[in-house]
Amino acid sequence: MLKLFFAAGACSLASHIALEEAGATYETERVDLSKGQQRSPEYLRVNPEGRVPALVTDRGVLTQSPAILAFIAQSFPEAGLAPLDDPFAFADMQAFNVWLTSHVHIAYAHVFRPARFGDEAAAEAMKVKALETLSESFARVAERLGDGRAWVHGGFTISDPYLYVFERWAGRVGVALPEAAQAHMRRLDARPATRRALQAEGLTPV
Amino acid sequence: MLKLFFAAGACSLASHIALEEAGATYETERVDLSKGQQRSPEYLRVNPEGRVPALVTDRGVLTQSPAILAFIAQSFPEAGLAPLDDPFAFADMQAFNVWLTSHVHIAYAHVFRPARFGDEAAAEAMKVKALETLSESFARVAERLGDGRAWVHGGFTISDPYLYVFERWAGRVGVALPEAAQAHMRRLDARPATRRALQAEGLTPV
Numbered sequence: 002m003l004k005l006f007f008a009a010g011a012c013s014l015a016s017h018i019a020l021e022e023a024g025a026t027y028e029t030e031r032v033d034l035s036k037g038q039q040r041s042p043e044y045l046r047v048n049p050e051g052r053v054p055a056l057v058t059d060r061g062v063l064t065q066s067p068a069i070l071a072f073i074a075q076s077f078p079e080a081g082l083a084p085l086d087d088p089f090a091f092a093d094m095q096a097f098n099v100w101l102t103s104h105v106h107i108a109y110a111h112v113f114r115p116a117r118f119g120d121e122a123a124a125e126a127m128k129v130k131a132l133e134t135l136s137e138s139f140a141r142v143a144e145r146l147g148d149g150r151a152w153v154h155g156g157f158t159i160s161d162p163y164l165y166v167f168e169r170w171a172g173r174v175g176v177a178l179p180e181a182a183q184a185h186m187r188r189l190d191a192r193p194a195t196r197r198a199l200q201a202e203g204l205t206p207v
Numbered sequence: 208m209l210k211l212f213f214a215a216g217a218c219s220l221a222s223h224i225a226l227e228e229a230g231a232t233y234e235t236e237r238v239d240l241s242k243g244q245q246r247s248p249e250y251l252r253v254n255p256e257g258r259v260p261a262l263v264t265d266r267g268v269l270t271q272s273p274a275i276l277a278f279i280a281q282s283f284p285e286a287g288l289a290p291l292d293d294p295f296a297f298a299d300m301q302a303f304n305v306w307l308t309s310h311v312h313i314a315y316a317h318v319f320r321p322a323r324f325g326d327e328a329a330a331e332a333m334k335v336k337a338l339e340t341l342s343e344s345f346a347r348v349a350e351r352l353g354d355g356r357a358w359v360h361g362g363f364t365i366s367d368p369y370l371y372v373f374e375r376w377a378g379r380v381g382v383a384l385p386e387a388a389q390a391h392m393r394r395l396d397a398r399p400a401t402r403r404a405l406q407a408e409g410l411t412p413v
Contacts, residue, residue, distance in 0.1 A: 072298035092278035123329035
């Protein structure tokens with residue numbers, strides 16, 4: 002039985018939605034970041050990095066959203082969440098997901114968790130730069146979506162719930178989402194799988 | 208025909224080695240970062256992000272090392288560069304590669320390219336933190352490798368040349384590599400595929 006460790010509204014929400022889209026049978030366990038539960042001895046035994054998401058499988062624990070998302074897509078091929086039989090399209094999708102991790106998520110982390118990257122005196126300069134990076138990143142996303150395509154890669158894939166998480170966060174840091182990204186976020190909000198994952202995490206559509 | 212855009216010794220070296228390991232037929236084109244060629248109009252037409260690596264394929268351009276490396280492994284299955292028929296093992300490998308991108312490479316970027324993340328005043332604090340992160344990261348790598356395993360995941364995979372790049376960089380920022388990581392780097396150095404890629408980039412073993 003799969004078990005997803007998540008924090009409400011964190012990037013683990015993408016894996017949570019993907020499990021719902023896949024029709025997977027799984028359990029969840031909430032990690033309360035506000036109480037520092039990600040640093041508890043119990044959780045560090047699951048994921049020594051002290052981060053969410055972690056997906057416990059019969060074979061061991063998986064971490065890192067792009068890897069977990071691809072695992073869900075490959076484990077439930079009938080759900081059609083990734084172009085599994087097309088190495089180019091799969092790599093193109095993974096490139097987008099890795100960009101979200103290493104560029105977009107990292108920019109947010111400079112705002113939310115500056116102590117990971119510098120000291121208190123550096124926090125303001127890092128925040129200024131991170132907000133620039135986020136604005137540029139969403140402009141790039143909007144360009145992809147702006148030609149009327151509903152989803153990042155044309156058809157719905159695991160990239161869509163992953164992007165959705167970062168679209169949800171934009172308001173918290175005062176970054177204005179371009180219209181095409183707002184519309185993408187609303188399309189995610191409207192999907193039953195998203196609704197179920199949000200409800201399970203105690204969240205509401207944006 | 209595949210074409211790899213690389214900068215000498217940059218993270219593109221991992222893809223370069225992987226192409227050699229795969230026995231691929233491919234061309235290369237050097238991007239001289241010291242001359243800012245990654246920002247030239249010609250290169251930005253290849254990769255609008257202005258980063259290496261970029262792998263040009265018949266279908267389009269791929270970016271992001273974990274995605275390119277997986278594409279190479281999937282395109283040349285006979286080379287055995289990844290556990291392609293085992294979604295759990297594949298995801299575990301990809302989790303490691305995404306961690307290298309978003310944790311280890313990002314830490315180096317705070318030292319080499321602080322302007323991406325803050326201003327001049329913040330650079331020193333970011334460097335201090337980044338060197339801590341790198342030391343912790345290599346300690347974690349050494350723990351994985353320390354039980355006598357030659358390669359990150361037991362058998363040789365695309366994670367090994369990718370890790371090798373970051374092991375090579377450690378000396379440049381004054382981070383001491385644990386013995387197990389040094390031994391891993393030397394094992395990569397000794398492989399004919401690594402030798403060929405190094406020579407093509409005008410580099411030498413460490």
